[in-house]
Amino acid sequence: MLDEPGGIPESPFQRGAAAAWLIGPAFLILAAWLMLGSQRGDLPLAPAVLVASDQITPGARRDPMGEPPSVMSGGFKHACNECHRVFDSPTAQHRPMVQHTHITLKHGMNDNCFNCHNRENREKLVLYTGDLISFDQVPRLCSQCHGTVYRDWQRGTHGKTMGSWDAASGLQIRLECNDCHDPHAPAYPPIAPLPAPQTLRMGLQFPYGAHEHEHHVPLQEGAGRNRKPAAHPEKHE
Amino acid sequence: MSVRIWDGPSATLDDPQPPRMTRRSFLRGTTAAAGGLAALVAALNPLREFTQQDEFTLDQFLQKHYKEMTPEDMEKALARIRAEVEKRYGVRPHLRDVKPRAGVEFVYALNLSRCIGCRKCVYACVAENNQSRSPQIQYIRVIEMPRGTLDTEKGNHHYTHPKVPDINHFYMPVQCHQCANPPCVKVCPVEATWQEPDGITVIDYDWCIGCRYCEAACPYWARRFNFAQPDLAGDAINPDMSYLSNRPRPKGVMEKCHFCLHRTREGRLPACLEACPTGARKFGNVLDPNSEVAQILKTKRVFVLKEEVGTLPRFFYYFDERYPNSLDPEAVKIGQAIGCFPGSPAPEALA
8 A cells, every 4th residue: 555654645536547537438328328219219109099989979779769650751751550541461470571671570489560569550559458558668568578677677777877877967868678679679789899909908918819929019010900800719600 | 555547747756745637637527527417418318308298397396286285276287287288189178176076986887798898988988088099098998708707817808709799708898996995095105096085096197106006006907007198199189177087198197997087976977888888887876775886786696806805896797687698509599498589499399
């Protein structure tokens, strides 16, 4: 050690002088790296998946026949009895339709027009008891067979409610049977799903349907597109 | 024995004076200082971009926590956000701070017998809540599950059938369960997320530091992080906004489902519910015994997801007693046997 009297007093600056030469260039390299690193910008993002607003419009899926019932023909509104006063219909169940050809009858055992429609007055519906009801009392008609669903609907546990969650507000709209179900083919038809997600953290990235070599990189452009439809182990058709 | 490198002109044994500034040491010091300064500026460069992109203002920096804000503070904050939204998106938002109602506790119920997996709720939510379209952020995950299990690990999010429902699967949408015992709130180091009196867990986006602890804590994977500046698809922005719900979020904060509190606290229904074509989604005040959700809890077979983790969700799943589903091959067999389906044997044959 340089402790002899008269020696030059040592300063930390002196002792690290060789290293000190490196500090400046090191800082400059760091600065360059930081500048270039931040210039890389964000990841190239996948293009946005846009869904037309009419696909998510709230509301009933059907536009049921109002009260009094009518059909549009030749640009004019006609009441049912205008024709049916003159033309009766045969009661045969599976006769070919001449009019009302848009109707598909897929209601299980209930395949006779006059189970629900009144033969004498076509602007009325008919209950099992023979009582006539108007077209805006459809739930009474359906409840004759679908008792458990009717009970659930009365409680609010079946069917769709719109407007407000607060029944006291007076803004609540309870949809009725034929606002969603077609009375002639009441099973809810399968519909096309909206696009699959391309988000982060959506479960296992190799679900039973997808392939292991498909890397899930949702932030980057091109990821997830051209994804093959999931191959299902069980075919159903 | 240390090595002496000092070689200045005054470094003689005869001269005990401290070394004075030399040309060499001056250059050395200047280079280091300039390099250091450049490195510092370069390191702060992202911050400069950040302030340019996000309109980061002193007002925002000095803004208090939501719970500490006076009504005047809130008015000031709302005015600032309105101006920012208008500047960035060209839309004058209807922004306000909607407070919870007394005597209301919101609960969600979802009918797994009715959900068909069409994902309309997902995109209604995205549109309502101004979620980022790119990178994609969605609050609702619709999981396609093989029949006969409730193990979400077996589920698939990426199903692409031409038509749903697929007969071999059922569909389970998952979103924030608004737990009564929320793990996400417990782990937040800055109290940027908390549970409101009506049961909704909210986030103050201006207070969130983006640590993502809550995302890791949530057993339902309900929380989303803004990895990039959200792309809100231009004119598709929803101007009906509130402070704690769907105002545009900046990059680097968490977000999640908030039961559309800007709608529900004003009596309306959540956007996902209104978009659901099958009425599988039910929402309401569980404290009102006549509400739909209270009736469901009373009369239906209800379960919660991951009950064992003790989060006490306010989101319930339930089933219907269904009569034969024409899509279910097993049910069709039964239905035909009892004469409920076309192709049934004649009633006489059964007798």
